[in-house]
Amino acid sequence: MKALVYQGPGNTVWADVPKPAVEKPTDAVVRILRTTICGTDLHILKGDVPEVTPGRILGHEGIGVVEAVGSAVTRFKVGDRVLISCITACGKCEACKRGMYSHCADGGWILGHLIDGTQAEYVRIPHADNSLYELPAGVDESALVMLSDILPTGFEVGVLKGQVQPGQTVAIVGAGPVGLAALLTAQFFSPARLLVVDQDENRLAVARRLGATDTVNSATAPAAKTILEWTGQRGVDVAIEAVGVPATFEICQDIVAAGGHIANIGVHGRSVELHLERLWTHNVTITTGLVDTNSTPMLLKTVVSGRLDPTALITHTFRLEDVIQAYEVFGRAADHQALKVILTAESGG
Amino acid sequence: MKALVYQGPGNTVWADVPKPAVEKPTDAVVRILRTTICGTDLHILKGDVPEVTPGRILGHEGIGVVEAVGSAVTRFKVGDRVLISCITACGKCEACKRGMYSHCADGGWILGHLIDGTQAEYVRIPHADNSLYELPAGVDESALVMLSDILPTGFEVGVLKGQVQPGQTVAIVGAGPVGLAALLTAQFFSPARLLVVDQDENRLAVARRLGATDTVNSATAPAAKTILEWTGQRGVDVAIEAVGVPATFEICQDIVAAGGHIANIGVHGRSVELHLERLWTHNVTITTGLVDTNSTPMLLKTVVSGRLDPTALITHTFRLEDVIQAYEVFGRAADHQALKVILTAESGG
Amino acid sequence: MKALVYQGPGNTVWADVPKPAVEKPTDAVVRILRTTICGTDLHILKGDVPEVTPGRILGHEGIGVVEAVGSAVTRFKVGDRVLISCITACGKCEACKRGMYSHCADGGWILGHLIDGTQAEYVRIPHADNSLYELPAGVDESALVMLSDILPTGFEVGVLKGQVQPGQTVAIVGAGPVGLAALLTAQFFSPARLLVVDQDENRLAVARRLGATDTVNSATAPAAKTILEWTGQRGVDVAIEAVGVPATFEICQDIVAAGGHIANIGVHGRSVELHLERLWTHNVTITTGLVDTNSTPMLLKTVVSGRLDPTALITHTFRLEDVIQAYEVFGRAADHQALKVILTAESGG
């Protein structure tokens, strides 16, 4: 089969590789219908994720059709259309029993990282019963690709850990795909105000279209000062960090109200300064986390019912075999006004 | 001043009575701008609430202008426009410290019940600092009258105690004003399906307009059977009882899914049969409660931000001096397709 | 092998039956070391549980040694000493993902009920990875048998659902093994007062020894009246029902304070009267539930650390082959001052 193979920093190839097969009784093999590229894939390409070694097939998102299942797989059969979770969960270790699938002892984020991933014609999915979800009928399948990673990430790590409640004021710092996913799903809890910070005017415009009540461009305005003014110096109930650099975490510390929450989603490459000299009296909560994807069944219901429409996050579509071109567009997202790109293999197989 | 005075079962009069005055340092006197009639007032008129004795001024909802304050009132001053909570809270007893204002040792539901109420030109409000709320500017003031009682009741006793979550299936049994208030506020949490049961086609039509995804007329169809069919025999995550008779509580027991919640809002005159022989294995939660109105500040924010529009609950408007005529309309709600009626005293004073 | 085989109401036999074998990749076969008898087994014997058909091996509690595992079992290997949960969990259905193992689509309470159970020399355990727990070293193994069912039942269905908190007043109605398990585990949360109601003086004496601060014999004193007097007519924060008849559920309704909780553990054979005409204003929560056993890992830690000592619940020990005699003693518990009986097969195998 064909797959996107990582060859080392800055180097991938669309190559012929052996088709995966069931290795354990709990495995399934899935033929990819659609997949996408994640910001994390760009980090891998830069060489920032040393666990990814040359020869690895990238990608951890997608939908497909079950091709084969192991003897212990009971929830899926050949021919089922499935959503692939970016997180593999054994369903039986201590972490999984707590619902913390991201720290599964035999899973977590392994696809396109420690084992071969989804930017390929086929992918092997370990612990298939706990790592795949039945695709609902009648829903745009590209939209469902957004449920592999970014929507549960924005929802669980941003909105749920941030404890967004009706009537609150919520700030989202960073309007990339994950920040926008937090923006969409924060609205499940009806905050009164949804403030979005970014340095890209196009993304702020998208944010306003997707429900932001106010936006501030931190490239041209002092974001924290502006938000404090908007809130009568009180600050926000929830600040969601969706960038991953010290400056944006600093904004969150500056704007969080007493009794408020900072929910970090951002992937940080270095430590940040925590202002305990000020925050120790402030009754705040700061949370971190990888996505567990245990909200996926719920998110599927909201898409089926029409409460959530993820299609607005998709800006480009490519054929799977054009994945390298897709990386170029996604890698220069600002230039292309790109959010998520869909790679489609439907004609192939 | 003029007020609606209860004279005993079936008998009220719009009469001259002494204007109330500040009696304790924590009192305020409020000039009524708008008030309304509650289903509970009809119960009182029938003689079902024996604590209400002849001579009592009825009414526990409304907005107005502060006329006088006691020496310990610090949050309000003469001239402030205020929302009157149906629940009086001292803010310092054990119940109030737990946020359970409905069981305040020196308050709770006393207006128009144990002390004189709001269907009058003026009303004395004990513990004013904890029982009044500043009216936001620029919002329809009739809409705000809905925040005295029915919106916090539907929200706190139905939606919050029922623990409505995104993606869930929620049934509301009873589409009177409080059931509709639960319907409106359940949407704060983005359930996937909102099923409404009633025997009045007009109310079901209103429910559909206000967000019900499906409705069933229990006068002409078997409500529980229908809902079980709609949910693949699984039942609903949350069943909100908003009528107060054994038959509707029975429906809730029939339709609640394993792990689900029954939130009782209905005012019950007699005991019901609880099917523990079936439900003991069912991991359900059944809750009861009077409104505490501690969600009022939050609800005000959602009205100001436009997330909640209570005006759809208002069907009729009368002048305050026509209150007896308003009772007639509200008392035959089905005939008049009446939900909430507004009584307005703005020209008077 | 030998096993206790149900022959129909009132009739069991200790008989030779085929030894179980692994049937599915997720199965294990366990050689029983110790087992016990549950009150539910007595119900089965009376014919109250019609799903149990003649030929069924009874029993759903015990510890043992793994004899064989299927190809998908990864957490246990032959020779491991294990605790058998009374609840079988597949770990991958909707209920299991919510932690509600009692409603597992391919499990729940099936041992000694819908499939053969533990009162035997060997038992087949489906979904072994999620239904067995590694036995900690150095702990009394009879004590650990109490973790198969009664301790998680008392804890999850009584204490956790009842939301016991430090400083509270808690009443436990029924001092049988499960009521006493609730009594032991309620102390994890340091209530100030633990009141126990029963009709058996011996059990009340045991309750006092295990931490009850006050006890009342409802055969000779008005339990509800007594408890209301003890609490200054305020009632209790949590009432745990551990009997399963209308009279004891009535006591719970009589004594629950405003804002309090009734946690039903009792197995009810018929409906009860729910006093909504009084409780509708009372802000109470009533919960029901089968045990999910997802607290088992935590309970094991408390036993290992010495915070919980379940041995006090064991009054008699028999050899496994004397199981019919053990049933006679357990069936006339009051006469024998019996709580839990241990059946030991250690010499056999």
Place this chain on the structure above:
Amino acid sequence: MKALVYQGPGNTVWADVPKPAVEKPTDAVVRILRTTICGTDLHILKGDVPEVTPGRILGHEGIGVVEAVGSAVTRFKVGDRVLISCITACGKCEACKRGMYSHCADGGWILGHLIDGTQAEYVRIPHADNSLYELPAGVDESALVMLSDILPTGFEVGVLKGQVQPGQTVAIVGAGPVGLAALLTAQFFSPARLLVVDQDENRLAVARRLGATDTVNSATAPAAKTILEWTGQRGVDVAIEAVGVPATFEICQDIVAAGGHIANIGVHGRSVELHLERLWTHNVTITTGLVDTNSTPMLLKTVVSGRLDPTALITHTFRLEDVIQAYEVFGRAADHQALKVILTAESGG
């Protein structure tokens, strides 16, 4: 009357000052029976708390007898014996309604800080109804002084925000009075292991006596490394920081398990480094907070019932007029093996 008056850094005097009087309807004046010195008082003396200006009477803990009450005080009358909370709460601002008394708009920590405090013969208590608690009879009154500040602080900011649960492993970094208060109250929730870190052998010995299962002296051993070894490199479920310097916050970050909590109690004078480059994937929660003292009624119940014995925290007793000598002992706590000192005025008045 006599009082300890702050004169500027390093300088206090036991001086004659005017006796306080009721100034507002919600005030009470309390005659001090017993008071104590807090670590914060030492900070003030060093000049670290610039809001405290010369002339201020210090102290924010104590018990006493009500001498006078304002016209709006209803819960207390002259002659009542009361516990003084270190936090003043109006009971009616937004923060108080959320139970966040520490951020009361007209209160919070003001005693001995922004208004005169309790190291005096008399003290004026604003918002008396929400800031005083009735003293239970029959309890050691020195013990109750521990409920003014350190016990609710250790419990609320350490144990509750840290979400200590039965069976968990909890580390407390710092065994001063507040750390020990966290140690005592963590046991309300029955953790399996309670690890304590300090640099003072005497305090570690006290910690073991009060329930620590293991202790490590961070002056002589690598605390984080030791705790990771004790926990099989897994780390602790809850790390409670009770010192307030970067090094101890670093230990907490090193030892917190995935999914765990860091609860900061320490008073920090400068920022710390937060290792988001590592913790972003770690699903941790970090909390900060001032004590709200809304657990005080509950803590009183646990003392009355004997579940909590605070007397072990008291090492020295002085007469109130010897307060300056008491400061010398408390200021050199290690030399004197001092924890809390009691100042008693009972003979005086």
